[in-house]
Amino acid sequence: MYPQSHFLFSFLIGGIFAKFGIFSWKIALLVGLVGMIIDLDHFLNFAFRRKDYDLKDAWNACVVNHFTGRTFIHHWIGFTLATVLIIWLFYQNTIWFWIIGLGYYSHIVLDYAKINILKIRGIETIREEGFVMRLSKFEAMLDIFLVIGILLLYL
Secondary structure, three states: OOOHHHHHHHHHHHHHHHHEEEEEEEEHHHHHHHHHHOOHHHHHHHHHOOOOOHHHHHHHHHHOOOOOOOOOOHHHHHHHHHHHHHHHHHHHHHHHHEEEEEHHHHHHHHOOOOOOOOOOOOOEEEEOOOOEEEEEHHHHHHHHHHHHHHHHHHO
């Protein structure tokens, strides 16, 4: 999934908690940002492996050349370490517990859940300023529904 999908999904989850008064909409926004920022590990992995620190090169390597850019954060060891950190945060600072916990877990759910149950196929290739984006029709529809969900929560 692309960064906007991770942001929207995490923000929607945070928005649900904000709607119930668990925390504020500002915290929900931070949950969305954490859900998106987790994918910086793709860039870091690319930069360390290839000794190339150009964001455009890293982006296109992942999108076009299918560079496997996941680090331990996206695997069981990262899941375990993140869970330990999140449990520790629960006892230290509940706001950061919610921000990191909801951001991380919503990101992982979106990465690993097979949510395209309708089997919507098709990909649109978008090129802008040298960046290539291959957006699936499913992900575009998901983004639209996430935006609608966020708007409905906010109104």
